[in-house]
Amino acid sequence: MEMTGAKILLECLREQGVDTIFGYPGGTILNVYDELCNYSGEIQHILTSHEQGACHAADGYARATGKVGVCFATSGPGATNLVTGIATAYLDSSPIVCITCNVSVGLIGKDSFQEVDITGVTMPITKCNYLVRRVENLADTVREAFAIARSGRPGPVLIDIAKNVTAERTEFSRLDRHDHTAEGRLGALMRRWDFKPPEPDMDDIRTLADMIAASQKPMVICGGGVVRSRADKIFTEFVHKLDAPCAVTLMGAGGLRGLDSLNTGMIGMHGSQASNIAVDNCDLLIAIGCRFSDRVALKPDTFAQHAKIVQIDIDRAEINKNVETDHHIVGDARRVLELLMPLIDEQHHDAWKEEVFSHPTETFYDERPGCLTPGQVLSAIARQCPQDTIVATDVGQHQMWAIQHFHFDYPGQLITSGGFGTMGFGLGAAIGAQVGRPGKRVVHITGDGSFRMNCNELATEQFYGLPIITVIFDNGTLGMVRQWQTLIYQQHYSQTTLDRGPNFVKLAEAYGLNGFHVSTVEEFTAALAKALESPCGSVIDCAIDMDEMVRPMVGGGSHITDFMIN
Amino acid sequence: MQQRNTLAVLVDNESGVLSRVARLFSGKGYNIESLAVGTTDDPAISRITIEVMADEKQLRLLCNQLRKLICVHSVKALRPEHAIRRELVLIKVLAEESEKRNEIIQIANIFRASIIDVSKSSLTLALIGDESKAEAIQNLLTEFGILELVRTGMVALERGQYTIDEQTKEKGEFDYGKNVLREGL
Numbered sequence: 181m182e183m184t185g186a187k188i189l190l191e192c193l194r195e196q197g198v199d200t201i202f203g204y205p206g207g208t209i210l211n212v213y214d215e216l217c218n219y220s221g222e223i224q225h226i227l228t229s230h231e232q233g234a235c236h237a238a239d240g241y242a243r244a245t246g247k248v249g250v251c252f253a254t255s256g257p258g259a260t261n262l263v264t265g266i267a268t269a270y271l272d273s274s275p276i277v278c279i280t281c282n283v284s285v286g287l288i289g290k291d292s293f294q295e296v297d298i299t300g301v302t303m304p305i306t307k308c309n310y311l312v313r314r315v316e317n318l319a320d321t322v323r324e325a326f327a328i329a330r331s332g333r334p335g336p337v338l339i340d341i342a343k344n345v346t347a348e349r350t351e352f353s354r355l356d357r358h359d360h361t362a363e364g365r366l367g368a369l370m371r372r373w374d375f376k377p378p379e380p381d382m383d384d385i386r387t388l389a390d391m392i393a394a395s396q397k398p399m400v401i402c403g404g405g406v407v408r409s410r411a412d413k414i415f416t417e418f419v420h421k422l423d424a425p426c427a428v429t430l431m432g433a434g435g436l437r438g439l440d441s442l443n444t445g446m447i448g449m450h451g452s453q454a455s456n457i458a459v460d461n462c463d464l465l466i467a468i469g470c471r472f473s474d475r476v477a478l479k480p481d482t483f484a485q486h487a488k489i490v491q492i493d494i495d496r497a498e499i500n501k502n503v504e505t506d507h508h509i510v511g512d513a514r515r516v517l518e519l520l521m522p523l524i525d526e527q528h529h530d531a532w533k534e535e536v537f538s539h540p541t542e543t544f545y546d547e548r549p550g551c552l553t554p555g556q557v558l559s560a561i562a563r564q565c566p567q568d569t570i571v572a573t574d575v576g577q578h579q580m581w582a583i584q585h586f587h588f589d590y591p592g593q594l595i596t597s598g599g600f601g602t603m604g605f606g607l608g609a610a611i612g613a614q615v616g617r618p619g620k621r622v623v624h625i626t627g628d629g630s631f632r633m634n635c636n637e638l639a640t641e642q643f644y645g646l647p648i649i650t651v652i653f654d655n656g657t658l659g660m661v662r663q664w665q666t667l668i669y670q671q672h673y674s675q676t677t678l679d680r681g682p683n684f685v686k687l688a689e690a691y692g693l694n695g696f697h698v699s700t701v702e703e704f705t706a707a708l709a710k711a712l713e714s715p716c717g718s719v720i721d722c723a724i725d726m727d728e729m730v731r732p733m734v735g736g737g738s739h740i741t742d743f744m745i746n
Numbered sequence: 747m748q749q750r751n752t753l754a755v756l757v758d759n760e761s762g763v764l765s766r767v768a769r770l771f772s773g774k775g776y777n778i779e780s781l782a783v784g785t786t787d788d789p790a791i792s793r794i795t796i797e798v799m800a801d802e803k804q805l806r807l808l809c810n811q812l813r814k815l816i817c818v819h820s821v822k823a824l825r826p827e828h829a830i831r832r833e834l835v836l837i838k839v840l841a842e843e844s845e846k847r848n849e850i851i852q853i854a855n856i857f858r859a860s861i862i863d864v865s866k867s868s869l870t871l872a873l874i875g876d877e878s879k880a881e882a883i884q885n886l887l888t889e890f891g892i893l894e895l896v897r898t899g900m901v902a903l904e905r906g907q908y909t910i911d912e913q914t915k916e917k918g919e920f921d922y923g924k925n926v927l928r929e930g931l
Contacts, residue, residue: 303766304773308816311762324926328816332923361926368790369926372819378922381915496919497810510919 181353185315185346186215189279191354192322194222198250200241200615202226202234206254207294209281211346213252226615226644228608229636231258235265236608236634237615238276242269244570244592244613244620246410248330249276255283256294259340260301264602266336267305271599272431273408275334277325284344285313298340307335315348320364323355327366333495334408380511380519387507388490389523391464395488397532398424399462401447401476404431404598405469405493407591411514415468416440418517423527425462425536427455429470430583433594438587442533445541448476448740450580450730454539456740459484461535468492469513472502473599474736480504482739492516543584543731554578554653556701557722558585561623561651564708569621570595570613574606574630577659580730582625592617604633607650611637614646621712622646628654628678628721638691641717649711650719652684655726663729667744677726688719699723748799750779752829752902754910755812756819759785759792763817767794770811776800780833782899791819793910795901813920820917822910824902831902834872835880836862840891841869850890857883868893876900 183191189212193201201223205213216225228234231253238249249269253262259280269276283292299309308328310321321339329337361370392398400422406415412435419426419442426436427447436443445452447459459465465487470476472491477483480503488506491499492513499508509516545555558581561569571586572595573579579596588594595613597605610624631652641648653659658676665673688695694714696707704722711718732743757763764783771778780797800808805823812821824831837859841847847869854861854871857879863870873883880897904910 299762300765303769327926331926366926369816373921373925376925378925380922381919495814495923496916497814497923499810499919501807501810510922 181351182349183352184211184215184349185318185341186211188315188318188350188352189322189341189346190215190219190223191352192319193250194219195323195354195357196248196326198223198248200224200226201250201252202228202237202241202612203252204228204231204234204254204258205252206258208255208283208343209252209258209346211343212279212281226611226640228611228640230634231261232265232604233608233611233634233637233640235262235276235278236268236602236605237612238278239265239269239274240572240595240609240612241616242274242276242612243595243609245616246592247616248326249274249612251276251278253278253280254294255281255298256296258294259296259298262338263301263305265608266302266338268597268600268602268605269336270305270307272597273334273404274336275329276336277329278336278338280338280340281346282311282340282342285342286344288342298338302338305336306338309338310340312339312341312345315345315350318345319352320366323360324365324369327360378511380509380516382519384507384509385516385520386523388466388509388520391488391490391507392422392524392527395464396529397462398422398464398466398527398529399458399487400424400426401459401465401467401470402426402428402432402435403468403470404429405513406432406435408469409494409513410591411517412436412591414514414517414521418521421521421524421526423529423533425454425458425533427451427459429476430596430598432470433583434588434591437589443541444536446583449478449734449736450584450732451734451740452539452541452543453732453743453746454536454541456734456743457539458536460486460741462487464488464490466490466492468517469494471498474502477503477740478734479737479739545728545731552699552701552704552722552724554581554724554728555585557651557653557704557724558582560701560705560708562586564705564712565623566621568593569623570617572596572606572610572613572622572624574626575601575603576627576630577663577728577730578625578627578630578653580660581653603630606630607634607637607641607648610648610650611640611644611646614648615644622648624648624650626650626652627659628652628656628684629658631684632682635687638688638693638717638719642692645715646717647715648717649708650717652719652721653724654684654721655724655728657726659726659728660730662726663733666727666729667733668735684719684721692716694718696720697723748801751798751800751805752824752826752831752900753796753798753809753812754822754824754902755794755796756786756910757792757794758817758819759790760817763792764794766815766817767796767812770808771796771798774808774811776804776808780897780899782833782901795899797900810920814923816924820910822904824904828905829902830905831876831900832874833876833880833900834874834898835883835895836870836872837884837887837895838863838868838870838893839887840867840893842867846890850887853883853886859883
């Protein structure tokens with residue numbers, strides 16, 4: 181049937197099962213928005229306050245649901261406002277498809293109104309991107325984009341469509357997703373691999389089984405790859421069959437249950453003593469879906485210096501990139517573990533476990549009378565909120581405290597910007613998560629610095645009736661930067677003190693949400709109870725001390741057990 | 747230790763692919779010493795030959811990042827001892843007096859360069875070879891006055907029956923991450 185590019189785009193989104201889009205309209209994308217009215221029963225559009233919020237929401241949606249997140253933006257500033265969101269998704273391997281419209285083909289390259297070369301801009305931060313100049317190529321491109329975003333190591337893909345393409349007409353018929361590889365661009369891609377689904381190498385897996393059999397002190401790292409491939413179940417079985425301590429990276433949270441008896445807590449710069457010391461002493465380190473970022477392997481030369489290091493990752497380019505390994509397996513975490521499990525025997529490492537678990541797996545923060553501490557706030561949240569609450573964070577001290585305190589039990593329960601460290605990510609991501617998982621409670625943990633960056637999305641939260649609870653760790657400073665200034669820059673607090681507005685309670689109320697200011701545990705508990713009962717969203721502003729620190733801490737570039745503070 | 751490396755890259759013959767490949771080099775801070783691009787026997791596929799200064803580890807990381815790109819089919823670092831490398835150099839030399847002109851023609855003959863353009867005051871030579879040959883003739887011609895010099899950039903093939911298309915285990919590993927069939931699509 182002949183139809184316009186705009187209709188073809190929406191039909192293609194329906195082919196992919198897309199039922200939610202986050203976006204913001206504008207001049208060049210008007211044809212698409214005009215057509216969107218005809219899909220109101222099938223596709224829900226969430227209008228955000230800013231394109232960055234839309235992109236973070238699509239990302240949060242993808243992380244919470246495991247599906248591909250979709251966002252729309254117009255040309256020029258609309259498109260460039262997505263950039264931080266795309267980079268955030270790229271660094272954390274989150275599958276999103278961003279659709280922007282550019283000026284018409286005849287105007288491209290003439291510095292036209294709201295024109296920008298967004299495919300050029302986003303080249304380093306997308307898995308792939310496309311500029312569609314001909315309506316005949318549109319359907320094919322969208323199909324390829326979705327396949328690439330969700331396959332292999334997932335990541336963001338951007339499609340920029342010239343405005344005239346959305347108005348021009350061509351033949352289109354809806355195809356089942358399984359038929360997309362029969363022809364067109366995906367077909368050409370598939371021919372490269374003779375239409376064969378990829379499989380891990382069995383010899384490599386057998387080698388690992390032998391290494392496991394020879395090991396006395398094995399250790400496992402649960403990375404983001406376990407979460408991305410939703411391999412938590414088999415991963416847990418694997419860790420227990422191996423009877424090995426398991427450290428969890430920031431992105432790996434939820435891959436192994438927080439209270440699992442073998443979980444040694446987070447690893448790296450703010451990792452637990454148990455995790456960091458165990459990595460330093462183990463004789464076999466199996467890292468699954470982990471790229472050894474500089475926040476984990478702070479000093480690559482001495483990282484796991486007594487161990488044979490085995491890296492399992494779907495992205496071959498990650499092997500030996502940051503840390504030199506002794507053996508590697510390229511493959512999807514779940515598939516590799518499925519093939520590995522029958523080859524290994526039940527192991528027992530009681531002495532080794534005793535050694536590792538003699539060190540603390542969690543940080544206990546002192547409570548000071550008369551002061552509200554982050555630990556008290558987080559304990560109250562953990563006590564009062566359902567166990568399966570989704571936690572979205574911004575970036576900074578509150579992020580580390582939240583991750584140290586909460587016990588994440590399933591993939592997608594923690595939504596945080598790990599690799600890119602994007603302040604202002606949290607609220608948009610929380611909106612995406614709440615839209616994607618309406619049955620779950622979503623708590624957004626943030627700091628006063630991060631929250632001020634993108635608090636405009638409170639309007640979105642209110643309009644769509646999303647009962648998100650935002651908890652602000654309000655210490656009147658950029659806490660993490662201040663911590664570094666305290667420890668490394670001789671208490672020279674340059675431009676980190678946030679001794680200025682807004683009044684967060686009034687701000688929340690201005691957006692039509694509940695606002696609370698609390699400075700004791702009792703007040704917080706009461707405010708949270710009210711927030712949990714309320715049908716609409718809430719902001720709880722918690723006054724905490726500006727000199728609270730995240731502990732422990734290992735300095736950047738230092739050996740993993742050289743704790744600067746315990 | 748940094749040395750000059752030759753990379754052969756097979757890519758989709760599409761707009762934007764060259765900038766995708768080139769930006770990996772600039773993004774990681776490497777200067778491209780030489781670059782040549784052209785289609786292959788398959789019109790849908792182009793071959794890029796890149797020369798870059800890098801040590802072993804840097805070269806490996808560069809190749810790995812290249813192999814990740816969807817538009818890249820295969821990448822091979824060609825070892826100098828196993829590769830044939832050639833480039834075409836065009837040199838326009840000042841040649842106003844017949845004596846000088848004869849000398850230049852003699853030099854061209856020795857280097858098996860051909861004279862491809864003549865004017866009253868200049869000669870243009872075409873030379874095929876690797877960089878040592880180009881450098882040698884350039885040194886000899888400098889005294890006559892080189893008006894312009896242009897090189898195509900090095901192209902290279904591996905010696906023997908080996909090709910860039912070999913299905914190695916490593917190539918299979920890279921393809922794993924790019925294969926869009928993983929989720930049974």
